[in-house]
Amino acid sequence: MKRFKGLRLACLVLGLGFLYLPILSVIVYSFNESRLVTVWSGWSTKWYGALLENQQLLSAAWLSVKIGALTATLAVVLGTLAAYSLVRFKYLRGQAQFELSTAAPLVMPEIIIGLASLLLFVSMEKLFGWPAGRGQTTIVIAHTVFAMAYVTVVVRSRLAHVDSSIEEAALDLGARPVTVFFTVTLPTIAPAIIAGWLLAFTLSVDDLVVASFTSGPGSTTLPMVVYSSVRLGVSPEINALATVMITLVSVFVLIAGLVLARSRDK
Amino acid sequence: MNPFRLGQNSWTALSGLAKSPWMVAIWPWLFIAVFFLTPFLFVIKISLSEAAFAQPPYLDVVRSVSDGLVEIKLNFGSYLLLFDDSLYLSAIWNSVKTALISTALCILIGYPLAYSIASSPAHWRVPLIMFVMLPFWTSFLIRVYAWMGILKTNGLLNNVLMGLGIVDAPLEIMHTQAAVYIGIVYSYLPFFVLPLYATLVRLDHTLLEAAADLGAGPLTQFFTVTLPQSVPGLMAGAMLVFIPVMGEFVIPDLLGGPDTLMIGKVMWTEFFSNKDWPVASALALVLLTLLILPFVLLRYFERRSELEDPNEAV
Numbered sequence: 001m002k003r004f005k006g007l008r009l010a011c012l013v014l015g016l017g018f019l020y021l022p023i024l025s026v027i028v029y030s031f032n033e034s035r036l037v038t039v040w041s042g043w044s045t046k047w048y049g050a051l052l053e054n055q056q057l058l059s060a061a062w063l064s065v066k067i068g069a070l071t072a073t074l075a076v077v078l079g080t081l082a083a084y085s086l087v088r089f090k091y092l093r094g095q096a097q098f099e100l101s102t103a104a105p106l107v108m109p110e111i112i113i114g115l116a117s118l119l120l121f122v123s124m125e126k127l128f129g130w131p132a133g134r135g136q137t138t139i140v141i142a143h144t145v146f147a148m149a150y151v152t153v154v155v156r157s158r159l160a161h162v163d164s165s166i167e168e169a170a171l172d173l174g175a176r177p178v179t180v181f182f183t184v185t186l187p188t189i190a191p192a193i194i195a196g197w198l199l200a201f202t203l204s205v206d207d208l209v210v211a212s213f214t215s216g217p218g219s220t221t222l223p224m225v226v227y228s229s230v231r232l233g234v235s236p237e238i239n240a241l242a243t244v245m246i247t248l249v250s251v252f253v254l255i256a257g258l259v260l261a262r263s264r265d266k
Numbered sequence: 267m268n269p270f271r272l273g274q275n276s277w278t279a280l281s282g283l284a285k286s287p288w289m290v291a292i293w294p295w296l297f298i299a300v301f302f303l304t305p306f307l308f309v310i311k312i313s314l315s316e317a318a319f320a321q322p323p324y325l326d327v328v329r330s331v332s333d334g335l336v337e338i339k340l341n342f343g344s345y346l347l348l349f350d351d352s353l354y355l356s357a358i359w360n361s362v363k364t365a366l367i368s369t370a371l372c373i374l375i376g377y378p379l380a381y382s383i384a385s386s387p388a389h390w391r392v393p394l395i396m397f398v399m400l401p402f403w404t405s406f407l408i409r410v411y412a413w414m415g416i417l418k419t420n421g422l423l424n425n426v427l428m429g430l431g432i433v434d435a436p437l438e439i440m441h442t443q444a445a446v447y448i449g450i451v452y453s454y455l456p457f458f459v460l461p462l463y464a465t466l467v468r469l470d471h472t473l474l475e476a477a478a479d480l481g482a483g484p485l486t487q488f489f490t491v492t493l494p495q496s497v498p499g500l501m502a503g504a505m506l507v508f509i510p511v512m513g514e515f516v517i518p519d520l521l522g523g524p525d526t527l528m529i530g531k532v533m534w535t536e537f538f539s540n541k542d543w544p545v546a547s548a549l550a551l552v553l554l555t556l557l558i559l560p561f562v563l564l565r566y567f568e569r570r571s572e573l574e575d576p577n578e579a580v
Contacts, residue, residue: 004484008382012394015379019401022412022452025422029415082294089287098291100565101298107506109513109557111530112550115537116305119547122322123308145302148294177286199403206405209515213537223407230407230520234415242408253403257396 023246030239047240057225057241064205064222067136071143072200076193078144079151079200084185086152087159105149114213117142121214134216142214143207147200154199158192159185195256202249306554313547316341323541344548357527358552364443364518364528365511368450369458372507373500375451376458381492383459384466395463402456410449410520417445417521441523449517454510458503465499466492501567509557529553 033044051057082102086095105113121131121138131138162185170180186193208223215221229238316325316339331337348354383394401409416422417440424436439445469492477487515530522531529549537546 007378008385011378011382012386015375015382016394016397018375018452019398019455022409022416023401023404025416026408026412078294078297081290085287085291085294089291092287092291098295098298101303102294105302107509109510109530109553111513111515111533112554113302115533115546115550116309117301119308119312119543120301120305123311126326141301144297148297152294202403206407208407223405226405226407226411227516230411230414234411234418234421238411239415242405242411245408246404249404250400253400261392 026239027243027246030236030243032236032239035236047236048244050237051240051244054237056220057222060220060222060225063136063219067139067143067211067221068201068204070136070140071147071204072197074140074144075147075151075200076197079148079196080155080189080193082148082152083156083159084181086156088164102149102152105146106153108146110146110207110209113142113145114210117145117210118213134214135219138214138216139211139219139221142210143204146210147203150199150203151193151196154196155189155192158189162188191259191262195260198252198256202252309547309550313344313544313551314340314342315544316343317542317544322543324543341544344542344544347545348548348552353527354532354549357529357532358556360527361512361514361529361553362556364446364450364514365508368447368454368511369504369508371447371451372455372458373504376455376462376503377500379455380459380462380466384463384469391467395460398456398459398463406453407516409453410517413445413449413452413521414440417448440521441526443522443526445521446518446526449521450507450511450514453517454507457506457510461502461506462496462499465496465502469495498567498570501563505563505567512557513553 029040030047031043031045032040033046034041082098085092086099086102089095092098117138118134121134121141125131125133167180167184170184171177175183206223207221208227211221212224212227215224226238226241229235311327312324315327317323318325325339327338327340329337329339379398383391383398386394414421418424419436419438419440421440423439424433427433428436439448473491473495474487477491482490513530514528515534518526518528518531519534522528529552533546533549533553536542536549
């Protein structure tokens with residue numbers, strides 16, 4: 001395709017500029033000394049110092065990290081099992097419905113997942129007394145619903161490219177199915193599992209809507225703190241926090257990308 | 267693939283395997299059934315109950331009256347209210363309108379971007395598509411927040427425009443429908459570009475050469491060969507924008523004004539401020555109904571575009 005060369009270059013520059021300039025503006029203004037966000041008055045890192053003293057924010061961040069790690073781990077276990085059964089047991093009854101149900105959370109609006117999960121938890125508590133109140137556990141379960149869908153997609157596409165004859169050879173040589181899974185299948189799909197874990201973690205840590213519905217008193221996550229502060233307007237402290245988050249996520253995504261790219265090259 | 271087609275001597279190993287496919291499949295199935303599918307039954311049930319000053323704030327549909335007697339009381343009041351009060355109808359209509367216009371804007375901006383990436387030299391494509399996807403993984407809230415700083419009356423955009431002398435008075439963009447469109451297009455553009463790119467990059471180039479040999483100019487080639495072939499990816503991308511935007515809450519709440527009503531925002535208010543769980547549930551079901559049609563379409567086009575390799579996108 002050698003046509004429209006100048007036009008294509010312009011599209012790339014404009015498109016990527018549109019995607020990155022707003023993020024850049026947040027990063028640049030996080031180093032602004034003035035409390036008035038839009039007035040530039042010199043370089044400073046004082047807002048990063050203020051972040052470290054904000055106890056409410058730090059405890060919310062810690063809770064988000066804990067919920068993210070638990071969600072990602074649960075989502076990876078369930079998502080890998082789902083992907084494995086979708087790729088290897090295509091003959092099972094109900095696989096078409098199963099496939100649809102695993103993919104549906106990918107496009108379901110968060111507000112519906114949030115409301116539906118909360119109503120489930122409230123009704124379950126009335127019926128069985130579990131979960132008693134809402135907090136970390138209920139957020140993890142609700143997050144796993146959508147995080148698992150992403151893990152399934154990533155692991156499934158990797159698994160589809162794995163030669164099943166190696167697994168069959170191991171079975172022929174007398175290995176038990178569980179042994180085959182842990183010694184043959186798991187090592188080959190490990191990069192997808194790591195990438196899936198990182199993606200699930202990122203999605204969970206980022207979520208505001210589902211967490212707002214399923215959290216209880218005393219379980220305020222980082223996006224909930226950011227949201228209530230952002231509603232009041234732009235602040236340099238949030239700019240600094242945003243910069244920290246953008247940096248961490250970029251590093252995570254780059255690692256996940258490299259892990260997948262390297263495993264493909266092999 | 268199928269473990270039942272293995273060689274004879276593996277049947278001993280397989281004797282224990284006969285039940286094991288279900289041992290693997292049952293766990294994700296159970297989780298999805300309990301925590302993703304059953305909740306919708308409760309949404310239906312609570313949408314038919316009566317709001318009350320109680321904890322939780324509704325009267326149960328099924329109540330035991332006296333010994334052994336159970337009373338079932340269905341209340342359709344929430345649904346009647348939705349179609350009676352113009353607030354809800356205009357929120358629903360505005361959501362549909364916003365989702366349609368945002369999708370159209372994503373096509374206008376995203377198509378040239380996806381096309382440019384797909385026709386770049388091969389070694390540039392993966393880094394470029396990764397650059398498009400990277401903002402998607404950074405906090406959604408932060409990306410919307412970035413636009414608050416840019417669009418507000420004394421924000422970055424107005425400072426730049428007034429500094430350059432392009433406008434005399436600051437533009438009032440913040441808290442309008444225009445700000446909502448900007449926020450949505452910005453947040454959802456990567457969702458649109460990715461599936462379209464996946465389709466464009468696999469196009470059959472021999473067809474373009476054939477068209478050129480037959481004397482078609484670049485524009486004719488694009489409209490008669492490239493565009494029709496990219497429709498499955500285009501539709502998949504459009505659905506990935508349209509569906510979540512219909513339920514969007516954060517963007518209209520932070521960038522929109524009091525008159526930018528959308529279903530998600532009204533649901534949130536009913537639930538958290540008015541504590542009217544039945545109306546919020548009824549709204550969720552109306553939203554879900556509106557979404558089922560495009561979702562069926564999405565599945566259809568996804569199959570056609572064979573969007574199989576999300577690894578490339580990570």
